[in-house]
Amino acid sequence: MNKRTLLIITGLFLIGAFIVSGCAQAAQPAIVIGVNAPLTGDIPKVGEGSKFSAEMWLEDINAAGGLDVGGTKYPVEIVIEDNESKAESATKANTKLITQDEVLVIVGPQSSKQAVPAGGVANDNETPMVSPWSTNPNTTLDRPWVFRTPFLDPFQGPVIANFVTDEFGFSKAAVLYDVASDYPKGLAEFFKGAWEDVHGADSVVAYESFTTKDADFSAQLTKIRESGAEFIFTPQYYNEVALIAQQAHELGWDAPIVGSDSWGSAELMNLCGDDCKGQFFSTHYAAAGATGATKEFIDRYNEKHGYVPDDVGALTWDTMLIIQKAIQDCGTITGDIATDRACVRDALAQIKDFDGITGKMTFTEEGDPIKCAVIVQISDAGEFEFYQQVCP
Amino acid sequence: MSLEGFLQNIVNSLQLGSFYALIALGYSMVYGVLLLFNFAHGDIFMVGAYIGLFVATAILALVALTSIVLPGWLILVLTILAAMLLTSFVGITVERIGYRPLRNAPRASAAITGLMIGIILETGNLIILGAENYSFPALIETSTYQIAGVSITNKKIMIVVVALLLMLALHQFVQRTKWGMAMRATAYDFAVVPLMGVPLNQIAALTFALGSGLAASAGILFSLAYPVLSPYMGITFGWKAFVAAILGGRGSILGAAVAGFMLGFIEIFVAAFFPSTLRDLIAYSIILVILVFRPHGLFGEAYTAQLRL
Numbered sequence: 105m106n107k108r109t110l111l112i113i114t115g116l117f118l119i120g121a122f123i124v125s126g127c128a129q130a131a132q133p134a135i136v137i138g139v140n141a142p143l144t145g146d147i148p149k150v151g152e153g154s155k156f157s158a159e160m161w162l163e164d165i166n167a168a169g170g171l172d173v174g175g176t177k178y179p180v181e182i183v184i185e186d187n188e189s190k191a192e193s194a195t196k197a198n199t200k201l202i203t204q205d206e207v208l209v210i211v212g213p214q215s216s217k218q219a220v221p222a223g224g225v226a227n228d229n230e231t232p233m234v235s236p237w238s239t240n241p242n243t244t245l246d247r248p249w250v251f252r253t254p255f256l257d258p259f260q261g262p263v264i265a266n267f268v269t270d271e272f273g274f275s276k277a278a279v280l281y282d283v284a285s286d287y288p289k290g291l292a293e294f295f296k297g298a299w300e301d302v303h304g305a306d307s308v309v310a311y312e313s314f315t316t317k318d319a320d321f322s323a324q325l326t327k328i329r330e331s332g333a334e335f336i337f338t339p340q341y342y343n344e345v346a347l348i349a350q351q352a353h354e355l356g357w358d359a360p361i362v363g364s365d366s367w368g369s370a371e372l373m374n375l376c377g378d379d380c381k382g383q384f385f386s387t388h389y390a391a392a393g394a395t396g397a398t399k400e401f402i403d404r405y406n407e408k409h410g411y412v413p414d415d416v417g418a419l420t421w422d423t424m425l426i427i428q429k430a431i432q433d434c435g436t437i438t439g440d441i442a443t444d445r446a447c448v449r450d451a452l453a454q455i456k457d458f459d460g461i462t463g464k465m466t467f468t469e470e471g472d473p474i475k476c477a478v479i480v481q482i483s484d485a486g487e488f489e490f491y492q493q494v495c496p
Numbered sequence: 497m498s499l500e501g502f503l504q505n506i507v508n509s510l511q512l513g514s515f516y517a518l519i520a521l522g523y524s525m526v527y528g529v530l531l532l533f534n535f536a537h538g539d540i541f542m543v544g545a546y547i548g549l550f551v552a553t554a555i556l557a558l559v560a561l562t563s564i565v566l567p568g569w570l571i572l573v574l575t576i577l578a579a580m581l582l583t584s585f586v587g588i589t590v591e592r593i594g595y596r597p598l599r600n601a602p603r604a605s606a607a608i609t610g611l612m613i614g615i616i617l618e619t620g621n622l623i624i625l626g627a628e629n630y631s632f633p634a635l636i637e638t639s640t641y642q643i644a645g646v647s648i649t650n651k652k653i654m655i656v657v658v659a660l661l662l663m664l665a666l667h668q669f670v671q672r673t674k675w676g677m678a679m680r681a682t683a684y685d686f687a688v689v690p691l692m693g694v695p696l697n698q699i700a701a702l703t704f705a706l707g708s709g710l711a712a713s714a715g716i717l718f719s720l721a722y723p724v725l726s727p728y729m730g731i732t733f734g735w736k737a738f739v740a741a742i743l744g745g746r747g748s749i750l751g752a753a754v755a756g757f758m759l760g761f762i763e764i765f766v767a768a769f770f771p772s773t774l775r776d777l778i779a780y781s782i783i784l785v786i787l788v789f790r791p792h793g794l795f796g797e798a799y800t801a802q803l804r805l
Contacts, residue, residue: 107597146726148627283773312772317732319722322508323767323775330501343629343724350723354640355504356647375631375724 134178134437135171137427138185138201140212140222145189146316147341149371150214153417154236156409158182158211161424171428174435183207187218194218198225198233206441209234209427209448214416215341215366216240216287223250230442232430232449236423237416239365240290244471251452251471253423253460254388254415255496257287260364261294262301263477263494264386268335268362269302271384276309278333280324280348282340283313291339291364309333321348325355339364346375353379360384365477368415373486380482388415389462390480390490398461412487415462422460430455497768500645509764510757511652511721514659517756518714519737520744521666522707528683528747529703531603535610536590537711538734539617542727543586544712545632545719546621548579552633568636575635576658576716580709587708588701596700614731621727629726632719655717662713663753666706670749675702683747743783745796755794759783 139158141151162182170177183205185197194213201207202225210226210233213219219238226233227247235243235252239260244250268274277299281292296308310331312324325348328336338348338361345367352361363385372380391402391412401421405413413421430451431437437444458465465473476495480488497505519541526534552575559566594613598606640649670676681689682699690696718733719725740759744751762782767775787793 144622144627145728148629151627312767314772315776317728319718319724319729319733320508320512320763322512323505323764324772326501326504326508327768327772329504330498343726346631346724347722354638354647354649354652356640356642371629375629377631 134439135173135180135431136183136205136207137180138183138198138205138207138210138212140185140187140194140197140201140210140218141214142189142218143184143186145187146343147189147215147369149342149369149414150237150416151186151189153369153414154212154214154420155184156405157413157417157420158184158424160405160408161421161428165428171431173432173437176437178437187213187222189215189218191217191221194222195225198222199229202226202229202231207231208431208441208444211236211420211423211427214238215285216243216290217285219243219252220286223247226250230449231445232427232452234423234427234452236419237365238287240286241470241472242286242290247471248453249449251467253419253426253462253465253473254365255475255477256472257291257294259496260386260477261291261296262298263479264337264362264364265295265298265302267384267386267479267492267494268337268360272335272360274334275303275307276332276334277303277307278310278312278328278331278336279308280310280312280314280321280328280336280338280340282316282318282344284315287366288339289313292337295337295339319347321351322355325352325357328352329355329357333359335360335362337362337364339366341366342369342372343375345372345380346377349376349379349383365415368480368488370411370414373482381484381486382482384479384481384491386477386479386494387488388475388477389418390478390488391418392480392483392487392489401461418462422458422462422465425460426452426455426458426465429458498645501768503644503646505764505768506761507646507648507652509761510656511760512764513757513760514656515714515718515721515733515756516737516740516759517753518659518662518710518717519734520740520752520756521663521749522711523738523741524744524747524749524752525679525703525707527741529679530595530599530682530686530700532595533603533607533610533738534590534595534704534707535607535734535738536594536613536617537610537707538730538737539614540583540587540590540708540730541711541715541718541734541737542621542725542730543617543715544579544583544708545715545725545729546625546630547582547586547712548575548716548719549630549632549725551575551578551582552635556633572635572716572720576713579712579716583712583715584705584709587704587711590708591700591704595704596697599700614734618727618731625727627727629724632716632723632725634723635720651720655721658713658717662710663749666710667749669706675699679703739780739783743786743793745793748793748795751793751795758794 141154143151165180170179187194187197213222214237216238219235220242223243227249233250239257279292281288310328361383365387367385368387430448433451434447456466463475478493479491481491483489522537555571594609678694740755741752744755762779766779
């Protein structure tokens with residue numbers, strides 16, 4: 105290939121890309137909502153769940169001819185930015201949504217690794233942000249502009265510790281977590297604290313870590329096997345859980361492996377298979393056996409996308425409805441973005457007893473809801489079955 | 497640590513080291529022959545794993561369709577061979593498009609080209625296949641043996657044996673065949689040897705083909721051990737294998753193999769003896785110290801203008 109041809113081809117490609125991206129930009133509508141989600145990267149299924157739920161919500165709004173605020177119907181547009189499951193991309197995506205797209209409110213990011221830094225950007229720029237999945241306390245801490253819809257890890261950690269104590273009567277725990285990611289690291293610490301409160305110091309007999317993108321956990325698991333632990337708690341994402349469970353079993357581990365809400369992805373069973381069957385994890389809602397509005401949402405999502413929505417899908421649905429309510433509570437859209445953002449923030453802070461499909465929500469001072477967790481067991485059919493509910 | 501734990505970790509290290517060694521060989525060969533750091537190599541490993549996934553899926557579909565009974569190990573062997581062949585062509589293409597036009601350019605430009613090709617391969621994969629993680633089919637039934645408290649699976653044994661066989665085959669090829677001799681000659685001096693009638697372009701292509709083939713085999717073995725495939729799986733692993741290649745000594749095939757296993761041992765045993773949070777910190781500090789004392793790597797020779805393999 106000579107250099108000129110190469111140059112021409114690259115040039116044409118770039119021009120084409122400009123044209124395509126130019127077409128995608130429509131005229132500025134009245135209400136723009138930003139979604140900051142991991143569509144690529146380590147946990148794409150999480151981003152997909154949020155995206156699908158947000159789009160379903162938009163369909164409803166469009167079918168009604170726009171969002172009714174104080175008697176006027178405003179067209180709504182959703183701008184979805186990919187944060188590649190990276191902290192730095194999440195802050196970049198938030199900056200773009202706030203300054204370039206001039207969004208009224210941001211939904212996302214999902215995992216705490218992105219939500220903690222991105223929340224800082226939203227707060228500094230005085231733009232309301234609601235994370236549908238981040239459970240680490242730092243996301244909303246001292247940030248009046250940042251809210252969330254899931255429960256928090258200081259609550260989830262003890263829930264799991266108490267569940268294992270009551271269910272199995274174990275007293276020696278092993279923890280395996282990703283030290284480079286906010287969510288697993290935070291939750292591992294909360295779990296360790298809660299476990300030691302019940303069983304005394306040194307009852308966490310192995311506290312092992314790895315870093316994001318590691319695939320080999322054999323050294324850590326060998327240590328855990330040696331430590332005399334009665335179960336492993338691993339607050340990891342679905343792709344890592346698959347590797348951890350398989351390698352543990354190959355090392356002759358046959359005791360329970362317990363997880364947290366990051367396990368609850370439709371993708372988990374595709375990757376993990378038999379190694380995950382029978383295990384327990386804590387989460388936000390149990391899809392199998394749901395009723396009422398929750399079931400309605402699940403059926404609709406399932407029909408459209410061909411799988412049962414993850415907890416992140418359900419939480420995003422709740423998030424969309426909460427911001428809808430906050431915008432409507434505002435009463436008017438002035439068109440001045442700073443005023444409207446402040447109005448939506450205040451309305452969010454006022455929300456009381458919101459009846460979502462993942463439970464009733466009232467925001468605390470910090471912008472966190474107080475709600476129940478459920479423990480699910482993975483059935484032999486690979487379904488996440490309701491086992492018990494734990495409320496604060 | 498108990499004896500069982502110690503032995504178990506040796507088994508763990510052998511498996512991890514096999515992957516590092518196989519990938520490090522590709523880096524080392526290309527560097528030896530063309531004086532080029534092929535930073536796209538980690539991503540070629542990823543491409544090899546995906547090609548393996550497609551070949552395996554295709555064979556499984558064909559078997560299901562025609563009701564021919566093929567044992568799992570045979571499907572695996574066919575998958576490895578086909579994927580090695582196909583990935584060789586990927587390697588040749590990368591060399592042809594990315595490196596050949598830059599053969600006389602400054603080495604830094606060629607290294608940067610490698611990084612860019614790597615990014616193109618990752619994002620290309622992302623666009624074609626989407627961000628979803630794929631699961632590699634378990635072609636052989638896993639059986640776990642308990643020997644003196646040590647858990648060994650048939651997969652682990654197979655991975656180590658196949659890796660060693662491939663390294664042996666490469667060694668024989670480079671030492672015993674005419675093409676291997678031409679490679680060694682080119683490594684000796686790539687400016688003069690082509691004047692003696694050794695076709696440099698073909699040798700470069702061959703080097704890339706061999707390296708990529710080994711990376712593909714590593715990709716498939718890796719996917720059997722850790723069956724979650726993602727477009728970014730080659731980045732960190734590629735870097736670590738690159739460390740092994742340098743540790744082994746520039747262009748040394750034996751060095752790359754030994755250093756690959758050594759890296760596996762260091763990583764596993766550091767995690768076993770120290771808090772695992774400090775694993776990479778301690779493991780790579782050890783390697784830094786080794787390099788300070790042996791700047792040319794374990795089997796590398798001091799740089800002269802002529803000697804490069």
